[in-house]
Amino acid sequence: MAELHVELVAADRKVWSGEATIVLARTKSGDIGIQAGHTPVLGVMESDPVTIRQADGTTVVAAVHGGFLSFADNKLSILAEVAELADEIDIERAERALAESTGETAAAAQRRAEVRLAAATKR
Template sequence: MPTVGAVLAELHVELVAADRSVWSGEATLVVARTESGDIGIMPGHQPLLGVLQSGPVTIRTSEGGTVVAAVHDGFISFADNKLSILAEIAELADEIDVARAERALERAQSDTDAAAERRAEVRLAATTGVH
């Protein structure tokens, strides 16, 4: 157990969707969208419990890589250097079919379905890394 004031280099992250575990590993930074806005969580962050909004989640891994996921609704919890992201739906950027997401966006726009439009926009943003 680290002493008070010790600098922690990484945090353990679990990204879980309703139907599966999406990603698990060590990270130095996680950025997610909550009801209060975007939040960045680094090792040693204050404990928190929040409601996720649909948006990309960016994970900077301990190995220096980046993992991006499209996350739709859920909860985020951080305590004892463990971050849990529990989402209704979550997809890693490299799992997303861009052409399919573009078609879904077009359909949602023509049907004026704001929720479907937001989901498609989040999926596309995750694939491009643009938030």
């Protein structure tokens, strides 16, 4: 199966880079799956887990909060405001953050905690 090159970058660091067979993400326009040969696309990211499937069958999952994705010439760039690999997420800390996020003013913090837990449980 053909592969595409993926770069997942947060505002403060390069999170992951490599080859993949498909990347699944959520944009403001809805869920999207990108494989090699996909038409060029530019999307605004929603806070949600991103799943990267590699040719060897392994899967990389990251919690991504905001940003953009861009695909052209078999290169996918995900430029996130905040991103962390599922293996980096402290589940207990994320559960505490979710429990502590109450009220409308904490809706964004609650969504970040939910995404972190979703990504961590997909690993």
